[in-house]
Amino acid sequence: MKYSILFTIFLILFTSCQDDLEIPDTGRKIVINGLITTDSLLNVDISRSAYITNVREYVFRSDLDNAEVCFYQDDVRMDSLYHSILYVYSGGVFFTGNYCSKSVYPLPGKQYKIVVKAPGLPDATATTIIPDLVRIERVDTSRIILTTTSTNRSYRMTYNIEFTDPVNETNYYLFNVCRKPRSRSYSNNISFDCSDPIVEEELKDNNLIYGIAFSDKIINGKKYSLTITVDGNWLSSYSYKFPHTVDDYMKDNYIDNKKTYYFNLYSIPEEYFKYIQTMNLYFERQGNPLYEPVMVYSNVTGGYGIFAGAAVSTDSVVFTFPN
Numbered sequence: 001m002k003y004s005i006l007f008t009i010f011l012i013l014f015t016s017c018q019d020d021l022e023i024p025d026t027g028r029k030i031v032i033n034g035l036i037t038t039d040s041l042l043n044v045d046i047s048r049s050a051y052i053t054n055v056r057e058y059v060f061r062s063d064l065d066n067a068e069v070c071f072y073q074d075d076v077r078m079d080s081l082y083h084s085i086l087y088v089y090s091g092g093v094f095f096t097g098n099y100c101s102k103s104v105y106p107l108p109g110k111q112y113k114i115v116v117k118a119p120g121l122p123d124a125t126a127t128t129i130i131p132d133l134v135r136i137e138r139v140d141t142s143r144i145i146l147t148t149t150s151t152n153r154s155y156r157m158t159y160n161i162e163f164t165d166p167v168n169e170t171n172y173y174l175f176n177v178c179r180k181p182r183s184r185s186y187s188n189n190i191s192f193d194c195s196d197p198i199v200e201e202e203l204k205d206n207n208l209i210y211g212i213a214f215s216d217k218i219i220n221g222k223k224y225s226l227t228i229t230v231d232g233n234w235l236s237s238y239s240y241k242f243p244h245t246v247d248d249y250m251k252d253n254y255i256d257n258k259k260t261y262y263f264n265l266y267s268i269p270e271e272y273f274k275y276i277q278t279m280n281l282y283f284e285r286q287g288n289p290l291y292e293p294v295m296v297y298s299n300v301t302g303g304y305g306i307f308a309g310a311a312v313s314t315d316s317v318v319f320t321f322p323n
Helices: 002-016 055-059 270-285
Strands: 030-037 043-048 068-073 076-083 111-118 121-129 136-148 152-164 172-179 201-205 208-215 223-235 258-268 304-320
Touching (some): 030 111, 030 121, 043 111, 208 270
Antiparallel strands (some): 068 111, 172 208, 201 208
16 A cells, blocks of 8 residues: 555656756757668668657658668769668568668678758768678478368468577577568568477567567587477468468469568577667557656667668478469
8 A cells, every 4th residue: 555655746746847847958959760672772761850849740750752872882882872661661570761772782892871951950970891692592381270160160380490509609680571462562461379498589560470580509610400380271262272370361462373482580689688688668558657768779870760671581482372
C-alpha cells in the first residue's frame, strides 16, 4: 500500500509539471537511414529530424524531397541520387530508400561515403565499408504435417541454410526470407520462426520475426547450418495447393503456378549490428519513464541515423503446384 501511495503521488507531481517542462530545441537535422546492398541499386532513406513536441512531425515521417545526395566509392564520386516516391518498409528489416541511383550497384570490399545537403539544414555525412561476401552453400528442406481436415492441412516447413564463416576475422550477419509477388516491383519479407542458438537479435514487426542478426562468436571459421521454420496451410477452399502461408494466399503471389522463397544472408559491418542491438533495446524500454534513455547507435556526422553496407548471398526454393 505504501508503494502504491508513493507512486500515485509521483504521478500527480509528474503530471502537474508537464506544462512547465522545457526540452531544448537544438534545431532540425538530416536523418540518413540506409543499408546499401550488393543485390540492389544504391538507395537510402533521407528525412528530417523532428522536435518531440511537434506531434505531427514526430509521428509522421518528414520526407526531404529537395536534398542533394552524393555517393563516393573509395573517395571517387560515383553518382547523385534522385528523389523517388517509392517508400517501402521491408517487414521489420530495413527501408527501401526514397533517394535512388539509376545505375550503381555497391560492391563488396569497397568503401562508400554519402554526403547529403538540404536547404536550411547542416550537411550530413557517413562512411561504410561493405564486407566480403559469405555465400549460402546449400538450403535443405523438410516438411511435417501438423493437422489435416477435409478443407485444410497445416504443416511446418524446416529450412537448413548452410554457410561457412571465414577464419581469423570477426563477422556479423543479417538473415531474412522473402518472396516477390508478380504484381509488385519489390520483394516482401515473410515471417518465420527461429530458435537457433546462434541468434542474438530478432527484427520484429507486430511480434512476428522478419529477420535475425548474429555474430560469429560461436562459429568462427566453421561451417554452420542455420535452422528456421515456416508454418503454412494447404487450402482446398481457395483452390491453392502446397505451400501456402498466412500472409501469402493472394493469387498475385503466384507466377505460373510457382512460388519462390528467397533466402538472403547479409554480411554486415559491426556498425549496423550495433544499430540493430540499440534499436531493439530502445523498443524494449519504450514507454517506461523509469528506464535510462537508450542512445540508438549512429555513424552519421552532422545528422542522425545509420549508413551501412551489406554483401548479399541469395539462394532460393521453388514450389510448384497445379491449378
